[in-house]
Every structure is written in structure tokens, then in C-alpha cells.
Amino acid sequence: MAGRELKQLFTAFGTRDELSFRRAAQAIIEEEEAKQHHALARDLRRLIAVGGESSSGDTVVLPDPPRDRDNDWPLAEVRQPSRYLTDLVVNESVETAITGIAAESAHAQILADHGVPLRRRILFWGPPGCGKTSGAEALASELGVPLVVVRLDSVISSYLGQTAANLRQIMEYAHQGRWLILFDEFDAIGRLRDDPTEHGEIKRVVNAFLQMLDQYQGPSTLVAATNHERLLDTALWRRFDDVVEFRKPTVHQIRQLLRLRLSRIPSSRPDIDRAASLLKGLPHAAVEFAIWDAYRSILLEGNQEITAPALGAAIERTRQRPW
Ligand SMILES: Nc1ncnc2c1ncn2[C@@H]1O[C@H](COP(=O)(O)OP(=O)(O)O)[C@@H](O)[C@H]1O
Ligand SMILES: [Mg+2]
Known part of the structure; x- marks a missing residue:
């Protein structure tokens, strides 16, 4: 283990700086993975990412999701996923996507060694009630990470200037640990972008969000879910590493x-x-x-x-x- 990361870890503990602690921990996990210590890396990941009891009996605390600075509403809600792929009836393409994304994550280092990027930005689309939200939960279970559901209503309904700040806070949170971040009912954002009655500033906010999505290099998986395919223009589709269609059942x-x-x-x-x-x-x-x-x-x-x-x-x- 590199001395530098250990020092960071200890300093962060001393100053109760959770963000620095998590960054150092993440670096250590990646290093262990590079050394092919996959089982250790997985255990460390579970300890740091998933709440509950660690093997020593200490409670592992998840950082609280960010809040809107004006009215203090939480911008996201953290859940331990309790749904699995086996609870769902989905098309083979959905199953392949979910198991494939989880397999990539489990072998992240092999891909990284060859310069192949992981799929981290995923779009789920399809009619209501066909498993987009449940599918995201099942993906979180497969990845072994907590599910963070972003409350777009809280993010967007605040003052415009605050909206961009809220989105930035969520992206920052996405850097603090390994989660699955679900932007559920994502059309709330897409709709604002295309609606000519909306103020130009909103378009800037949406574009800023899309840029944040583009630039995201952190450890989390970002999933956006929408019912409206047509609200999402082609520029938007391109931002995602994979697009998964949920269909009505046969x-x-x-x-x-x-x-x-x-x-x-x-x-x-x-x-x-x-x-x-x-x-x-x-x-x-x-x-x-x-x-x-x-x-x-x-x-x-x-x-x-x-x-x-x-x-x-x-x-x-x-x-x-x-x-
Ligand atoms: N593919 C599916 N297989 C099994 N149950 C499903 C499926 N899709 C939806 N459901 C059930 O319907 C309910 C609503 O599904 P949800 O995932 O919220 O749909 P969506 O997000 O696409 O609107 C959930 O309680 C879930 O159990
Ligand atoms: Mg849903």
C-alpha cells in the first residue's frame, strides 16, 4: 500500500475530513485492484460503500447526500437495494446490459489496463411501469453498491442559479464513493431543454448538467431513466455509454x-x-x-x-x- 495514500487516510481521519478520507480509500482500493487483489478490493469497497456492520462490528457510515442550500431539502435519497435481476421479467437485451455492466465493473482493472473505458453513463428508457426504476435497483444489487435516487423535483424547483449548484453537488457526491446514481424521471431535465417557453437560463443549466455527465470520470455508475424517447434529442443520446430499452411485456x-x-x-x-x-x-x-x-x-x-x-x-x- 502506498505511503502517500495511507498518510492521506490518517490525516483525513484526524481532521474528520470525510471527502479526503474517501478519496484516499478509493485510491487504495484501486491500487489493490491493480495488484490483482480482487477479493480484498471488493471487501474494502463493500466496507466503504455499503452501510451496516463491518466485520469488526463498527458501523460504516455513508456520507449524507447533498441538500439544497436554500431550503435544506435533500437532493437525493440513499437506499440499500433489495431487488435483484431474478425478481424481474425482462427482455434478453436488458438482462445482458445489466449483467454486462456489472461484469465490467468486477473486472474494471483488466479493462483499464487495456485503456478500455467502463460503461458508466447509462440511459434507461421505455413506457411507465416496465421496470426502469426496478432495473436500476437490480443493477445496484449486481454492482454491490448503494442506490442513490436523485430527486429531480428538489433539484429543479429551486432558484435557477441554485439548480446548477445542486447538480454540481450531486456530481461531487458521485465522486465520494461508489454508488449507482439514478436520475429518475430524467425527462424533467430533457423537457426543460426543449421547451421554447422556458427561460434561456434553464437551457444553460441543462447543458451544464450534460457537460458534467460528459466529463464524469468518478467511480459511480450514473443511470438516467425516462419515459419519453422523443424528448431526448440525439445530442443527448450520444452522451450515454449505453441505452437500454424497457418494453411492455409480451x-x-x-x-x-x-x-x-x-x-x-x-x-x-x-x-x-x-x-x-x-x-x-x-x-x-x-x-x-x-x-x-x-x-x-x-x-x-x-x-x-x-x-x-x-x-x-x-x-x-x-x-x-x-x-
Ligand atoms: N420488468 C419487470 N419485471 C417485474 N416486475 C416489474 C417489471 N417492471 C415493473 N415491475 C413492477 O412494477 C412496479 C413499477 O415498476 P418500475 O420499475 O417503477 O417501472 P418504471 O420505472 O419503468 O415506471 C414495480 O413495483 C415492479 O415490481
Ligand atoms: Mg420509474
Whole structure:
């Protein structure tokens, strides 16, 4: 271990300078990785990135996400991911993207040795309720890092000058550790850029953000999610290292999702094929809604198992709702 980083680490501890501490720790981890000490590097990464108990029983503290300086709202929310790829029913292309990005991260050093950049800026797009937010959580699980969800409403609704400062703070936070930073409902930013009624200053803010995205070289993975493909112009697509499309499920995938969710809930022979064909055209979220709806009604009737009629009635209610 290099003496310089160790000195930085100790100095940062002495002055309680968390940012310097994390930078030094990150340098040590990278050095261990360069020495092919992958298991040690992974353990160190987990200790520094993921909250909870370390092996010595000390609590590992995550730095708090930044806050808006004017009204003190948190600009992001940190969550330990609890969803996995196996909880989702997705197209092969989505699965390949998520496992591929995680594999690159696990072998970051090999890529770095050959001068190949990691995919760090990812765009998820597709209709609502088809797994963009859940997919980001699953990617965080695969990467073994906390999920940081940026609250674009807090970031943007503040005074214009403050918006750029907020975005800069988030990017700075992205340098402090290894997280997955999710800019969810990213169209809030894209829309501002294209809306002719918006003030020119907002466009400058958006461009500044895109530039920050371009220049980002830190250890985190940045994921932006949007429902609106057309709001994102070509210049914007180019900023991302990968673009992953989430689609509505096919009838076959609806069947898979019904089976997956019903495998954890007591049920008595519901007709999955019929249920799937009735749910055709709806997003994954609707399939899940129908199951919870059926389960709720069964439990309220004092029963324990989802029956075919209960599922049928729940699907009918699901189809009547807007999705
Ligand atoms: N591909 C999927 N596989 C399994 N469940 C899904 C999938 N997509 C969405 N869901 C379920 O629907 C709900 C909403 O999904 P979410 O990821 O928030 O969608 P989006 O971000 O695309 O709007 C979640 O609770 C999730 O469990
Ligand atoms: Mg979402």
C-alpha cells in the first residue's frame, strides 16, 4: 500500500475530513485492484460503500447526500437495494446490459489496463411501469453498491442559479464513493431543454448538467431513466455509454411474471393462460397490481388463497384503470 495514500487516510481521519478520507480509500482500493487483489478490493469497497456492520462490528457510515442550500431539502435519497435481476421479467437485451455492466465493473482493472473505458453513463428508457426504476435497483444489487435516487423535483424547483449548484453537488457526491446514481424521471431535465417557453437560463443549466455527465470520470455508475424517447434529442443520446430499452411485456412474459409472483403467494389453480391474455398490452406494474388486488380482496374475505374468480375480478379492475 502506498505511503502517500495511507498518510492521506490518517490525516483525513484526524481532521474528520470525510471527502479526503474517501478519496484516499478509493485510491487504495484501486491500487489493490491493480495488484490483482480482487477479493480484498471488493471487501474494502463493500466496507466503504455499503452501510451496516463491518466485520469488526463498527458501523460504516455513508456520507449524507447533498441538500439544497436554500431550503435544506435533500437532493437525493440513499437506499440499500433489495431487488435483484431474478425478481424481474425482462427482455434478453436488458438482462445482458445489466449483467454486462456489472461484469465490467468486477473486472474494471483488466479493462483499464487495456485503456478500455467502463460503461458508466447509462440511459434507461421505455413506457411507465416496465421496470426502469426496478432495473436500476437490480443493477445496484449486481454492482454491490448503494442506490442513490436523485430527486429531480428538489433539484429543479429551486432558484435557477441554485439548480446548477445542486447538480454540481450531486456530481461531487458521485465522486465520494461508489454508488449507482439514478436520475429518475430524467425527462424533467430533457423537457426543460426543449421547451421554447422556458427561460434561456434553464437551457444553460441543462447543458451544464450534460457537460458534467460528459466529463464524469468518478467511480459511480450514473443511470438516467425516462419515459419519453422523443424528448431526448440525439445530442443527448450520444452522451450515454449505453441505452437500454424497457418494453411492455409480451403475453409470454406476463405469464412468467404471474407465475413468479404467485410462487410466493398461496393460490388455488388460477388459470394463468387466461389471466395473461386478459392482461395483454398492459405494463408489468399492472400485472403486479392485479395480483396484490386479488390477494387483498381474498384476505379481507377471511380466506388465504388467491382463487381463479378473485384473480379474474382483480384483472377486470386493473383493466379499467389508466396505466
Ligand atoms: N420488468 C419487470 N419485471 C417485474 N416486475 C416489474 C417489471 N417492471 C415493473 N415491475 C413492477 O412494477 C412496479 C413499477 O415498476 P418500475 O420499475 O417503477 O417501472 P418504471 O420505472 O419503468 O415506471 C414495480 O413495483 C415492479 O415490481
Ligand atoms: Mg420509474
